Amino acid sequence: MSYKRMIREVGATLLLVGAAAVSQAQSATPAEKAIEYRQAVFKVVAGNFGPLAQNAQGKLELPPAAARQYAGRLASIAEFARDAFPDISREGKTRAKPEIWNERAEFDRLLKDLTDATRSLAGVTANAAARPEEFKAAVGAVGNACKGCHDRFREK
Amino acid sequence: MSYKRMIREVGATLLLVGAAAVSQAQSATPAEKAIEYRQAVFKVVAGNFGPLAQNAQGKLELPPAAARQYAGRLASIAEFARDAFPDISREGKTRAKPEIWNERAEFDRLLKDLTDATRSLAGVTANAAARPEEFKAAVGAVGNACKGCHDRFREK
Numbered sequence: 001m002s003y004k005r006m007i008r009e010v011g012a013t014l015l016l017v018g019a020a021a022v023s024q025a026q027s028a029t030p031a032e033k034a035i036e037y038r039q040a041v042f043k044v045v046a047g048n049f050g051p052l053a054q055n056a057q058g059k060l061e062l063p064p065a066a067a068r069q070y071a072g073r074l075a076s077i078a079e080f081a082r083d084a085f086p087d088i089s090r091e092g093k094t095r096a097k098p099e100i101w102n103e104r105a106e107f108d109r110l111l112k113d114l115t116d117a118t119r120s121l122a123g124v125t126a127n128a129a130a131r132p133e134e135f136k137a138a139v140g141a142v143g144n145a146c147k148g149c150h151d152r153f154r155e156k
Numbered sequence: 157m158s159y160k161r162m163i164r165e166v167g168a169t170l171l172l173v174g175a176a177a178v179s180q181a182q183s184a185t186p187a188e189k190a191i192e193y194r195q196a197v198f199k200v201v202a203g204n205f206g207p208l209a210q211n212a213q214g215k216l217e218l219p220p221a222a223a224r225q226y227a228g229r230l231a232s233i234a235e236f237a238r239d240a241f242p243d244i245s246r247e248g249k250t251r252a253k254p255e256i257w258n259e260r261a262e263f264d265r266l267l268k269d270l271t272d273a274t275r276s277l278a279g280v281t282a283n284a285a286a287r288p289e290e291f292k293a294a295v296g297a298v299g300n301a302c303k304g305c306h307d308r309f310r311e312k
Contacts, residue, residue, distance in 0.1 A: 033203075036199060037199060037200065037203040039196075040195075040196035040197075040199035040200050040203070041196075041200055044193065044196050044197055044233075047189075047193040047196070069239075073235075073236060076232045076233075077200075077232075077236075079229075080200065080229060080233075083225075
């Protein structure tokens with residue numbers, strides 16, 4: 001390949017990559033939007049669960065009011081996840097496995113485990129008399145709900 | 157530049173770009189994480205406000221139960237935005253202007269406009285006797301709250 005032609009081809013590739021990035025941002029398809037929405041929901045789940053998990057592991061101090069707020073928000077946002085897997089979001093840039101839509105009842109059961117566990121955790125943090133072991137167990141139950149579903153329905 | 161050297165340099169650049177992408181995903185700094193969290197919160201805001209705005213504009217049919225759910229969630233997630241601008245998230249890949257942190261009281265006032273407006277909208281959608289004009293006005297108030305803050309505190 002000539003030097004000039006190579007420059008042209010590298011340039012064309014970079015243009016394509018750039019165009020793809022712009023198109024992703026500016027005119028996402030309904031499927032892309034649904035996937036991005038879901039990923040945002042789970043980022044908010046993780047952002048609120050993270051400090052609680054670190055606190056339960058003794059890695060982060062958390063005033064009771066902060067723990068209560070994180071846990072309350074976690075319980076709220078986990079509910080959003082229940083509608084974050086519409087059929088349209090099945091194919092695209094996602095680690096969500098097709099099994100989600102093929103074994104929907106089982107998937108929904110695991111999602112319910114998550115919302116149940118986050119509600120319990122919110123209850124424990126709202127209870128000033130709760131013991132540290134109760135808090136740790138409730139955090140562990142949320143972590144297990146995440147893991148149980150990821151192991152089965154999310155690509156590694 | 158020699159052909160071989162150019163190949164090497166292009167390869168090195170691509171490696172750097174790839175490494176940056178991986179590091180972004182796998183070991184984001186606390187600032188990057190805080191910015192990504194905030195952007196996720198606002199994506200969830202937009203994902204729930206979008207259908208309501210389209211409905212108010214006559215572009216999308218929405219059963220009352222769906223409107224109620226979107227509006228309830230919008231009111232919930234808007235509350236998350238209030239803590240989504242920690243000092244640490246001031247600098248990075250963000251359109252949030254430094255004025256947010258320099259004029260914090262004014263910024264917080266505009267954020268409160270948003271949470272107030274979303275709560276009102278949730279109230280209207282929960283009221284079966286509400287008239288379409290009330291719904292449109294409540295949607296408009298949320299849109300104005302978004303725009304008022306973006307015009308002042310977000311880069312174009």
